[in-house]
Amino acid sequence: MPYVSINERVRLYYEEKGEGPPLLFIHPPGLGHVIFRQQEPLARHFRLILCDMRGNGRSSPSDVPITVPLLADDVSVLLRFLGIERAIICGYSNGGSIALDFALRYPQYVEQVILIGGFPEVCTPLLYGEFLLGISAAKLGALSLISSVLAIGHATSRHERKLLKQYVRRANKRDLDTAYRAGLVYCCTKQLSSLQAPLLLIYGARDYYIHPYIAMFRRYVPHADVVFIDRARHQIPTKHSCELNNILRVYSRRKSLERKEEHACPKKEDKIK
Template identity: 25%
Template sequence: MPKITVNKAVLSYKFLDNRNAETLVFSNSLGTNYSMWAKQENELSKHFNILFSDTRGHGESETTEGDYSAEILGNDILQLTEILGVKSFIFCGLSMGGLIGQWLALNAGERIEKLVLCNTSPKIGTKESWNERISIVKTKGLKHVAENTAEKWFTDDFIKNEPEEVQQILENFKKNSAQGYSSCCAMVRDADFSEEIKNIEKPVLIISGSEDPVTTLDDGNKMQKLIKNSQHIILNARHLSAFECPKEFNDALLNFLK
């Protein structure tokens, strides 16, 4: 993928300019890279220009020093899109990407046309749990925390029926920079839009996984109540709903966006 320097970091991205009227920007979850959206590319490219990127500290994007924040990662998206000539866009983020989306809607709403918040919450986890994870990764590496990741990300049936796909996602997880992953953990630890999310005015689609143990169905229901111009779709999935249920996910996006 091409690389470009934005916001003092080198980001790896893939921009599909299909000469459509609207651009759809995707943002990956913690521990993945842009390939988690592979099952969205072909179908949604028929209707939109598509921009994928590896979040700072993930995939082929640069790992910069220090803790990251929603502001830093949100500005990565704003500067990348501006350099590519995309003045306004639809944003779709999952988990950590959903936190970035909330920051964008609250701080750069004039650039956002619509927002898709997948398997996320205004506040994910606790300060203590994230500090513990950061400590484990720094001392023992990503392989140690990868052990139980599949069970959090995918239903038992998917793990059983699609072992190669699950293995590929886990291999990508382990290839990430431990420092970059920890820096993004700090971002998720510190991001809290619980009081502000009610101020989002753009149309919002919330997608939850019925079996998601990380950002639960209850989290999705609470978000829908707080965001006045929102709708909530539930998929039979765990945390990586876009990867586990691509047809249902793509249909939900198209119904909302078109």
């Protein structure tokens, strides 16, 4: 099985498939790379990279308390190990915080940023309460409860529910606790104004408790694109995979063409020179 060593004690499990523009998915606490199984058809268009963040799935437990910047640093190690100069970074839910932190601190590696149900901080009552529940369950070591809740919420079949439940149970209890705590306190809202890479925000049309964060993105990242998926709530990668995969494919192609046109057509001041 493929692993990348972060240091002598921590190794990350990863999978890669396909050829084309590198596309890296980042999962939220507990779920591991298997939450993106239904994105595997994208390997026909991308060099698809899935990984388990430290403390999750097949990866090693963390040797230090987890923070969002720490996980973003792990992403940079993985990309360098794979010889990838620039990638499309796609984060789901709290995995979006890792994607944002990575894009803000390692812009040279970022081609595009895509957030699925993402947020730059946790400041609304419903989302705050959800994190507190996760912290409480993780602190009690209730992995069975957490795995059941996440599996039932995301699965579209009995087989998928069993797979997700088993994989969540692989998470390190201590790391799951610190990951939820790290996500709760992380905030990069004001730093968003320095984000230069194309930003796509994908939300479920019925994911109402996340919608308030759209205004934050629009304020600090005016160039961000926002897409809503009809009838969808938060669990887009599994329950609305066809729509999501199509959006990712079309958006990436459009941004790639725009970039080529920019390079082909010099700016007016460049022409004057």
